[in-house]
Amino acid sequence: MTALFFVLPILVIIVLVVGISTYASKSSEKRHSSPQKKKWIVGGYVTVIVVATVLSYTFFPAKKIDSTIMHREEVKKQEDAEIAIINSGMAGKLLEVERVFTDKKTWTFSYNKRDLLIPNNDMQEYSPNVFVISKPVDDNSVEVTHYMSKMIVGGIDFTEEKGSPEILINEETLKIYAPEPVEVTFNKFTEGFAFNQFSESKDMYSLNNLSTHGSEFLLIKVPKSVKVSGAFNYVK
Amino acid sequence: MSLVEVNSWDIVKKQYRYKLKSYLGVFSSLIIIQVLAIFFSLNGTGMSGGSSGTFSYKVNYYSGDLILVFMMLWGFITAIIITTKAYRYDDTSFVTNRLTSHFSNILFLISASLFAGLTVFLSSHLFRLITNIMNVDSIMVNEHTPLQIAKGIIGAGLYIFLFTSIGYLVGMLIQKNKLFSFFLPIVLVGAMYLDGMNNDVLIFHSISLYFLSETLLSLLIIKIMSVSLLFYGFAIILSARMEVRA
Structure with a gap:
């Protein structure tokens, strides 16, 4: 049947x-x-x-997919570099991030308390890695930076579409709220398999060759005397 | 007895020209089938999606794949049709033999296949235009260079030509013995069923991959031409023992 x-x-x-x-x-x-x-x-x-x-x-020019944004090898290289940086942060020594990650948003809060709690976000759908750096001075401010690597689906860069979380400091607690859900629909057109056969994008239905969902983390810089507790990793 | 020496190649050329002019029904069926293929493709030819945290995406695919597949079927049927008696007897209006008739048929099918390959490219843009008008906006395209487009048109023509060669052989088998018209579909569907019994279409997948994995046009031409000429060769050998027109 x-x-x-x-x-x-x-x-x-x-x-x-x-x-x-x-x-x-x-x-x-x-x-x-x-x-x-x-x-x-x-x-x-x-x-x-x-x-x-x-x-x-x-009259109806379509947006062209720049299939040279990232090749399979570059995607692999990018993902490996992201993992290396995240792992270095978990180990307590964050490697140079600028090469792979971009700072998408920064928040600065004036803070004059002695303790700061970062609650565990594991039960939420959004739980980025949190790294904390203790600043060498007591400047009464907490700086939070959201770092994100490239998010590419089928050769199209969606890094801009993916939003940053909302960060709030309430009393002695730093709260991380998930970004607004973003749903993107796009259409791909091709003349047919005989035409893709001789181009770089051989299989139009396979997005994996040119896709990487990217990684993200929050880097929190706290004054020297502030004692942080909760779900995070101290980094140098 | 004629004093005029007849050159076989001249007859082939004359028959070929005659066929281009008189087999117009072949091209009108091409139009109907292409319009039908566009109609079937309008809903999109595929869809995929995924998500990463709070980000999710959906991709709708619009491609000319179905138009090309329909054209391959059209080539197959057209080749069967021109092996029928009515078409074969058309050649008797020329001083001819079976070989010249076959050669002119093959030349006609090459021309028809290349024409169909070109129309696959053009009609896929008609299809894209219709989807644009139907408010399917923000269409992304894989950018093809003019050279890649030219290669694609030739490639599409070659795939159609491959199917004409299969159709020509099938047509000749049916002309040889009408029982083949019952057995061949049964054998084909049976083979497809057996091949797909373990949810893994090994044989058909391997055959398709043999052609589809080729990224060099020159090698694709060699592959398709050698397989097609093999089928045409069998068809010509088969026809050698067929009855002649009284």
Whole structure:
């Protein structure tokens, strides 16, 4: 039954194509319509599709996917570098982040208390890594920076679309709220597999070759005398 | 007895020109099938999605794949049709033999396939235009260079030509013995069923991959032409023992 479910549409298509081809050829034999009329029909159709092609390139230009944004090897390299930085932070010594991550948003809070609690966010759908640096001075301010690496889906950079969390300091607690959910819908067009075969993007349906979901973390800089507790890693 | 020496190549050329002019039904069926393929493709040819934390995405795919597949089927059926008696007897209006008739048929099918390959590219843009008008905005495209487009058109033509060669052989088998028209679909569907029994279409997948994995046009031409000529060769050998027109 399941096999029939899959085969049936193919059979319907085959019957349609066979029927149309046979009918058109047989009617040609019987001279239902004059050859001149048929030439006009073929010529007219070719004109329509040529005009459509010109219009689709000129009046309806599509956004071009820059398939050279990241190649498979570059995606792998990027992901490895992200993991190395996150792991270094977990180990207490954060490597240079600027090469891989960009600071997406920074918050500065004036803070004159002695303790700061960062509650565990594990039960939420959003729980970024949190790294804390103790500043060499007591400047009465807490700085929070949201770092994010590139988020690329199918060769398209969505880093800008992905939002930053909301950070609030309430009394002695720093609260991290998940960013607003973002849902992106996009359409991909290609002329067909014969055309992709000779280009770099061989399989239009496979996004994995050019995709990386990216990583993110929060870097919190606290005054020298503030004692931090909760879910975080101290880094140097 | 004629005093005029007849050159086989000249006859092939004459028959080829005649077929281009008179087999217009082949091209009108191409139009109907392409319009049908565009209609079937309008809903999109695929969809995928994913999420990362609070970010989720959905991708709708619009491609000319279905148009090309329909054209491959069209090539297959067209080749079967031109092996029928009615079409074969058309050639008797020329001084001809079976070989010249076959050669002119092959030349005609090459031309028809390349024309179909070109229209696959053009009609896929008609399809894109319709989807644009239907408010499917923000369409992303894989940028193809003019050279890649030219290669794609030739590639599409080659795939259609491959199917014409299969159709030509099937047509000849059916002309040889009508029982083949019952057995061949049964054998094909049976083979597909057996191949897919373990949810893994090994044989058909390997055959497709043999052609689809080729990134060099020159090698694709060699692969498709050698397989096609093999099928045409079998068809020509088969026709050698067929009855002649009285």
